[in-house]
Amino acid sequence: AQSVTQLDSQVPVFEEAPVELRCNYSSSVSVYLFWYVQYPNQGLQLLLKYLSGSTLVKGINGFEAEFNKSQTSFHLRKPSVHISDTAEYFCAVGPYNTDKLIFGTGTRLQVFP
Amino acid sequence: DGGITQSPKYLFRKEGQNVTLSCEQNLNHDAMYWYRQDPGQGLRLIYYSQIVNDFQKGDIAEGYSVSREKKESFPLTVTSAQKNPTAFYLCASKSAYEQYFGPGTRLTVT
Numbered sequence: 150a151q152s153v154t155q156l157d158s159q160v161p162v163f164e165e166a167p168v169e170l171r172c173n174y175s176s177s178v179s180v181y182l183f184w185y186v187q188y189p190n191q192g193l194q195l196l197l198k199y200l201s202g203s204t205l206v207k208g209i210n211g212f213e214a215e216f217n218k219s220q221t222s223f224h225l226r227k228p229s230v231h232i233s234d235t236a237e238y239f240c241a242v243g244p245y246n247t248d249k250l251i252f253g254t255g256t257r258l259q260v261f262p
Numbered sequence: 263d264g265g266i267t268q269s270p271k272y273l274f275r276k277e278g279q280n281v282t283l284s285c286e287q288n289l290n291h292d293a294m295y296w297y298r299q300d301p302g303q304g305l306r307l308i309y310y311s312q313i314v315n316d317f318q319k320g321d322i323a324e325g326y327s328v329s330r331e332k333k334e335s336f337p338l339t340v341t342s343a344q345k346n347p348t349a350f351y352l353c354a355s356k357s358a359y360e361q362y363f364g365p366g367t368r369l370t371v372t
Binding site: 158181183185190191192193194195198200239243248249250252253254255 | 266268293295302303304305307310312320350352354356359360361362363364365366368
């Protein structure tokens with residue numbers, strides 16, 4: 150079985166500050182890793198994904214994430230956030246042997262001026 | 263423009279009524295999914311379909327039903343047996359690795 154833990158339900162940060170949203174997972178099989186963003190009352194949009202290869206993955210809107218296999222983590226980072234980054238962020242894993250995704254419970258990023 | 267459409271965006275129903283949520287995609291994807299989203303609980307899988315005329319239950323299928331008669335369409339019916347139907351419902355389809363989401367339907371049952 151697989152599970153995803155997003156350690157922080159809310160992360161407040163000031164504009165132009167760096168941010169890290171944490172994601173840890175548990176799986177008995179190899180997985181693909183994803184981060185999605187959701188703006189209020191909208192669907193989810195893919196920020197970035199790790200399939201294989203380089204463990205540092207760059208995504209849209211200046212976000213990046215690093216896959217750490219030994220720590221089973223896939224933390225999301227941005228060096229300088231904007232007000233427009235205020236949203237909910239979901240980490241998800243996709244086991245190799247299934248078409249399903251398992252989602253974390255989400256982290257609400259609140260950027261203050 | 264390729265994508266997933268869900269209609270309507272907001273839906274209101276009285277308790278005891280069945281209601282059907284629409285999901286259409288023009289991405290030519292085989293696999294489609296329905297999720298339910300409640301505050302603080304992330305996304306929970308209701309049903310998914312990997313091919314036309316076939317579908318499987320997800321983690322919270324009780325009180326829901328689906329059909330997959332066409333590749334492009336995967337409607338979800340919320341039946342009166344669903345005890346707590348008020349939620350935000352998201353439809354998705356899957357390419358080789360990632361899922362693409364529609365804009366969602368917010369269902370309120372009173």
